[in-house]
Amino acid sequence: MNNHLSFEEGWKVLEQGIVKCSKILECTSTRPTVNEYMNYYDCAYRMAVQKQHYCPEMYNGFKMMLAECVRTMVLPHLMHKQNDSFFRELVKMWSNYCIMIRCVIGFFSYLDRCYVKQYKLPSLSNTAATSFFDPVFSYFNDEARTALLTMVEESMEMETKRLAYYLEISSGDSYPLCLQAVNAPLMETYVSYVTEKQIGGQLMLETYKIVEEELLGRCSSLTLG
Template identity: 25%
Template sequence: VWPSLREKHDEFMLRELVERWGNYKFMVGTFYRVSHSLDLYFIARRSLPHLTEVGLTCFRELVYQESKVKVRDAVISLIDQEREGKQIDRALVKNVLDLFMEICMEQMDYYKNDFEAALLKDSAAYYSRKASKWILEDSCPDYMLKAEEYLQREEDRVSHYLPPSSEPMLLEKVQHELLSVYASQLLEKEHSGCHALLRDDRVEDLSRMFRLFSKIPNGLDPITNIFEQHVTAEHTAFVKQVEDAADSK
């Protein structure tokens, strides 16, 4: 199996892996059914590992351990391509990630250590690059529109091919890079930040701001401070207007 994988790259390598893994599971399952009585009596009495466990161990040591880095990088590359708008084979990605879990007999250790950690690191770097560009080019409302859209895409990504357990950590990484890192700069943008949105009564944009910043720790605190400043300034201006009107009579 490994020699055939070694000769292929990227998506072609992933397809070969999924096919080989499926064939291997079928072969092990067939062998188990044929040798069921042996597995049931001889192996059990001698406290030896079951045939299916031996088959899984062989694949893990001879194929998975040799290919896991190459496979991980190929999958993350596909995910980044999808983030950039390219259509990818989501079923293929899911099948590969299922292998990361099946190879550890449905436990998550291999998935978490060999894939998830790298995905989270890559996601943080990807959105750090995006945010550093958006904060310079976009108004606060436009930035928030993009942030909300990309967060929704990540949620959709989890629902299609990532395990549900990855969602909290993945979204936390994205929210940190898009919102926490640039919170002050975003909220205080001179012509489009929170002050401007309150002044111009931009209800939809303010609602989006509340939705986004309520997701991050203490995210609403600076918005509350700006709102209090706005109310105080409006009150002061109103009082002065009333006083000026009274003086002019």
């Protein structure tokens, strides 16, 4: 602890850890071993508590490394995919990214607890989420919006029995006809809602199910006239 650790020397070690964890994005690597994990943690801790600390440099380096990981390892996987295929790949990459981030944030946990909190900066987890969704929905906003709206439509089709119950439809030709009549206004309402509120990207991904539930809930008071 008495020997000063330069930023270049320390960051080289941490960079190796981040690169190793980034392979999780493509399922080509496992998590660091316990010894590796402790080595990365000790390195980041030393750089944060020594007299000439490198907390700002580590915080910025963390963001830059994640941005590079997303640019080179996430965006290419989403190219030329549409609708359900796009969404499945997005969910897969986000799931792998979350596993990667849990490992990487562990290296910088002291930085997150002290420096980030002291200077009221976005937490490392929030920074990581922004580093993922900002470029994804900057490059693929139209694809993401189309994929999510398509999923809402498909989800509504799966809710036919539920809608039928709400509308008190028993059987016969009126069943599909009434469902068709209800589905269209629901979709129009949802599209108008996300357009009016300028919902897109991460927020749209997180809230479309909630919005759908609210819209379907309105059907509970409807009956056939």
